[in-house]
Amino acid sequence: MNETAQAVEAAYLGALNAPDRGVEAAVDAGASVIAAAPGGLAAAEALAARVVRACEDRGWLAADLVRMARRELGAAHVRPAEELSGGGGLRLERLDRFGAATCVLELLRLWGRLPRITPLAVPAGDHRGGxxxxxxxxxxxxxxxxxxxxxxxxxxxxxxxxxxxxxxxxxxxxxxxxxxxxxxxxxxxxxxxxxxxxxxxxxxxxxxxxxxxxxxxxxxxxxxxxxxxxxxxxxxxxxxxxxxxxxxxxxxxxxxxxxxxxxxxxxxxxxxxxxxxxxxxxxxxxxxxxxxxxxxxxxxxxxxxxxxxxxxxxxxxxxxxxxxxxxxxxxxxxxxxxxxxxxxxxxxxxx
Incomplete structure (x- = not known):
């Protein structure tokens, strides 16, 4: 893991483990690190892919992650949640680097703290025509x-x-x-x-x-x-x-x-x-x-x-x-x- 990836990982863990009363300060500090690091946002996207895979292992689907983002964080986080949970690149044209890093960290803290839930049963067989x-x-x-x-x-x-x-x-x-x-x-x-x-x-x-x-x-x-x-x-x-x-x-x-x-x-x-x-x-x-x-x-x-x-x-x-x-x-x-x-x-x- 290179220096930027280590810094992004540390920023994420700081936000993830922060107590509720200290979340804002932890996210601000982590976002500052990500925004300042060369390639910080790209490293944050790579980290997001790992967090999403871990959520899938605990029973969460991409649509669930987007729903939780809307429910807990608000409408402004819906499109970034769709992009990160779907494996696409972030398109945050209206945000500066610090704002984009803040948005990503808030999503990753939310998703990283989700518990294991019952996985969905998938029916065998195919769907008939028509x-x-x-x-x-x-x-x-x-x-x-x-x-x-x-x-x-x-x-x-x-x-x-x-x-x-x-x-x-x-x-x-x-x-x-x-x-x-x-x-x-x-x-x-x-x-x-x-x-x-x-x-x-x-x-x-x-x-x-x-x-x-x-x-x-x-x-x-x-x-x-x-x-x-x-x-x-x-x-x-x-x-x-x-x-x-x-x-x-x-x-x-x-x-x-x-x-x-x-x-x-x-x-x-x-x-x-x-x-x-x-x-x-x-x-x-x-x-x-x-x-x-x-x-x-x-x-x-x-x-x-x-x-x-x-x-x-x-x-x-x-x-x-x-x-x-x-x-x-x-x-x-x-x-x-x-x-x-x-x-x-x-x-x-x-x-």
Missing amino acids: EHKMLGRIRALLAKAESTAFPEEAEALSAKAQHLMARHSIDEALLAGAAGAGATGDGPGARRVGVDPPYEGAKALLLDAVAAANRCQAVWSSEFGFSTVVGYEADLEAVELLYTSLLVQADKALNRGRSRSKNFRQSFLIAYAGRIRERLAAATGEAAAEAAAEEEAAGPRLLPVLAAREVAVGAAAQRMFPETTTHRLRVRDGEGWEHGTAAADRAALGR
Whole structure:
């Protein structure tokens, strides 16, 4: 290790091990060293690659590192986080050398202190053709439903999207069952979905409702701002798409009219999540019954296939998270509860 690399390493370790009350001074001192050293920023980038690899060994993906940078450091650190976690070069044109070194050290301190987390399960097998085209249609329908000013049009668009989601998932399950993959060969995977402040608890509850309706299981990691959703690939795509759409619709309903208190907003979102859970469960049951009736002439294959997948998802979630705890949310505003329930009834998600 040359002299510059040693100086950068020492600056990083100083920032990494500094107590919370001394972080600013340690980062300033380290950034001064990096900015003054010949090739200091290049050495800091090389060090960042090592830190990122160490994070990957502890279960963190590049997208997780970017999410943590946004959550803990702010929007200004997002693009540098994307560049460093993706293995690209830093492009900090608007910062001087000291500002760039400060940004890098703040990111490296954050990432270097991340603990080990449960690695994501990766499903075996490949993806069948046509999947991406179908998901593109679903995304387009939900985007139109979110943007239109006409409730009837939003309902029609989202009804079509929900129908495509449900049938896509069922068709995937039947194809896997017919190929003999069942619940093992092309097994469940997992992905992390960001749950951003404010009102993270209520938003995690909404994500859990969407996951359950799509035969997935969600586990919320409150300290890191994400939930891990376990399920089959087609269902995971549906969960993320629908959760995002429902959040947009909830935000529109919350910000319509006069300003509301924190208790109102929290109660609104809890009630919204509860009512959405009921509506999605009903819609999922209807779609499964419709598909079962259509394929009954060829033999009752659907229910055993879906049951096998449910068992496989539960087993995968149990392996990944053998210990979980229950989180209780309190409703403190009756008016917020009523408005949240009404907004969920109006939300465009299905027939």
